[in-house]
Amino acid sequence: MAAWGERLAGVRGVLLDISGVLYDGGEDGGSPIPGSVEAVARLKRSRLKVRFCTNESQKSRGNLVGLLRHLGFDISEGEVTAPAPAASLILKERGLRPHLLVHDGVRSEFDQNDTSNPNCVVIADAGEAFSYQNMNKAFQVLMELENPVLISLGKGRYYKETSGLMLDVGAYTKALEYACGVEAEVVGKPSPEYFRSALKEMAVEAHEAVMIGDDIVGDVGGAQSCGMRALQVRTGKFRPSDERHPEVKADGYVDNLAQAVDLLLQHADK
Amino acid sequence: MAAWGERLAGVRGVLLDISGVLYDGGEDGGSPIPGSVEAVARLKRSRLKVRFCTNESQKSRGNLVGLLRHLGFDISEGEVTAPAPAASLILKERGLRPHLLVHDGVRSEFDQNDTSNPNCVVIADAGEAFSYQNMNKAFQVLMELENPVLISLGKGRYYKETSGLMLDVGAYTKALEYACGVEAEVVGKPSPEYFRSALKEMAVEAHEAVMIGDDIVGDVGGAQSCGMRALQVRTGKFRPSDERHPEVKADGYVDNLAQAVDLLLQHADK
Numbered sequence: 206m207a208a209w210g211e212r213l214a215g216v217r218g219v220l221l222d223i224s225g226v227l228y229d230g231g232e233d234g235g236s237p238i239p240g241s242v243e244a245v246a247r248l249k250r251s252r253l254k255v256r257f258c259t260n261e262s263q264k265s266r267g268n269l270v271g272l273l274r275h276l277g278f279d280i281s282e283g284e285v286t287a288p289a290p291a292a293s294l295i296l297k298e299r300g301l302r303p304h305l306l307v308h309d310g311v312r313s314e315f316d317q318n319d320t321s322n323p324n325c326v327v328i329a330d331a332g333e334a335f336s337y338q339n340m341n342k343a344f345q346v347l348m349e350l351e352n353p354v355l356i357s358l359g360k361g362r363y364y365k366e367t368s369g370l371m372l373d374v375g376a377y378t379k380a381l382e383y384a385c386g387v388e389a390e391v392v393g394k395p396s397p398e399y400f401r402s403a404l405k406e407m408a409v410e411a412h413e414a415v416m417i418g419d420d421i422v423g424d425v426g427g428a429q430s431c432g433m434r435a436l437q438v439r440t441g442k443f444r445p446s447d448e449r450h451p452e453v454k455a456d457g458y459v460d461n462l463a464q465a466v467d468l469l470l471q472h473a474d475k
Numbered sequence: 476m477a478a479w480g481e482r483l484a485g486v487r488g489v490l491l492d493i494s495g496v497l498y499d500g501g502e503d504g505g506s507p508i509p510g511s512v513e514a515v516a517r518l519k520r521s522r523l524k525v526r527f528c529t530n531e532s533q534k535s536r537g538n539l540v541g542l543l544r545h546l547g548f549d550i551s552e553g554e555v556t557a558p559a560p561a562a563s564l565i566l567k568e569r570g571l572r573p574h575l576l577v578h579d580g581v582r583s584e585f586d587q588n589d590t591s592n593p594n595c596v597v598i599a600d601a602g603e604a605f606s607y608q609n610m611n612k613a614f615q616v617l618m619e620l621e622n623p624v625l626i627s628l629g630k631g632r633y634y635k636e637t638s639g640l641m642l643d644v645g646a647y648t649k650a651l652e653y654a655c656g657v658e659a660e661v662v663g664k665p666s667p668e669y670f671r672s673a674l675k676e677m678a679v680e681a682h683e684a685v686m687i688g689d690d691i692v693g694d695v696g697g698a699q700s701c702g703m704r705a706l707q708v709r710t711g712k713f714r715p716s717d718e719r720h721p722e723v724k725a726d727g728y729v730d731n732l733a734q735a736v737d738l739l740l741q742h743a744d745k
Binding site for chain 2: 331332333334335336337338340341344345348362363369370371372373375376377379380381382383384385386
């Protein structure tokens with residue numbers, strides 16, 4: 206593999222995944238990954254542009270940022286690309302009235318959307334709200350539509366909490382896709398539109414940007430499909446088998462965000 | 476299309492789906508589809524062999540037969556092919572210890588299986604028991620196995636109860652398949668092994684048998700793949716669009732079981 210200097214040459218902007226890179230979530234709110242608070246601070250003091258690009262769909266952007274600030278991170282709402290506010294905009298643009306199969310913590314992101322007489326379903330990481338009753342209700346709404354529209358906030362398979370691996374929204378989206386014979390539109394990683402909207406906010410071209418994430422498919426594969434470079438951290442949901450993934454090869458594997466930032470500050474923008 | 480006489484020539488055995496053909500289920504136990512009680516009685520008085528082939532996986536075979544007898548049907552346990560007892564046998568043959576993600580009503584079918592220290596997951600139509608917690612537990616069991624085995628009792632998309640359409644086991648199986656990167660083994664329709672076991676019990680060859688069901692894919696397509704003929708009834712989960720299905724074409728469409736039996740008694744075995 207090429208030397209780090211070559212692999213990181215010309216990087217001007219950095220996209221950071223949040224869960225599994227900055228912190229590990231949990232019922233107690235979670236805890237920072239060692240070294241990540243300082244790493245973010247160092248990045249932000251550098252000449253590199255930084256933006257946070259998450260698929261978090263259980264919490265509103267405000268609640269997520271509040272939690273991260275409480276854990277010590279220097280982060281503000283305006284620096285975060287999150288799927289729920291992105292979906293809310295898309296719904297308004299297309300005149301869609303959602304039936305929401307979402308966690309209560311993210312419902313406020315859809316306050317500006319008309320939810321009467323729904324003509325689509327929005328599914329997010331609803332956690333415990335993925336009851337049979339709630340899934341069946343969303344299924345019935347879709348089956349009554351002539352042209353069923355299903356919007357999925359990300360398509361993650363699972364994520365890691367301190368208590369263990371947890372099923373993510375992608376699994377439940379597959380269930381509805383199969384039952385209704387539809388294909389969901391994804392708002393969130395690895396959707397190319399989603400990465401591009403984050404790049405646009407940062408005013409950086411894809412070939413000048415690097416994504417840092419713990420998900421070999423959603424973060425690394427997705428970013429590379431957009432023409433970005435991508436590093437995988439060995440924290441969060443990382444598994445050793447990811448480094449032998451049959452389809453996706455990261456531009457580099459690092460132990461954690463702190464090591465990624467060391468390398469970036471040493472080699473990028475040269 | 477050929478005349479009925481030609482389409483039904485040489486039929487010696489009839490496989491009947493239960494839900495949506497004999498009766499429509501519901502929280503009150505359900506109600507017989509008009510004409511079906513008589514139709515079953517007439518079939519059993521004829522020279523045709525009859526067997527019931529169901530994907531019912533919420534109730535034990537005993538409970539299902541009890542309900543049907545209460546509704547007026549002439550049916551006994553020995554005449555029913557059902558996925559839970561079939562799966563229980565397979566588990567024993569292969570030394571598999573299941574983690575059961577099933578409805579309490581069917582749990583007794585697995586009384587003879589060792590469920591300690593599970594090395595596979597069996598998923599059935601669990602209904603309300605498809606909680607996030609139960610799904611996540613099954614997911615975690617699979618993720619901890621070196622060679623994860625997922626056995627699904629059928630792969631139906633949905634079924635119809637008196638209160639409306641209900642998500643079936645297939646949707647939840649897709650969720651676990653996607654999350655774990657595995658493919659489930661199906662015990663139930665449309666698995667060819669399952670149809671063959673029903674034919675064997677009836678001592679009838681596939682080309683001498685006709686399946687009567689309400690599911691264009693699971694019943695009609697599955698039976699045809701085994702070399703049987705198949706009729707779709709316009710009851711249960713039937714939808715008018717089924718008659719224009721892109722991949723499956725029934726050997727005939729009939730209004731209900733009563734009409735199918737009229738035609739069979741008139742034309743079969745000649």
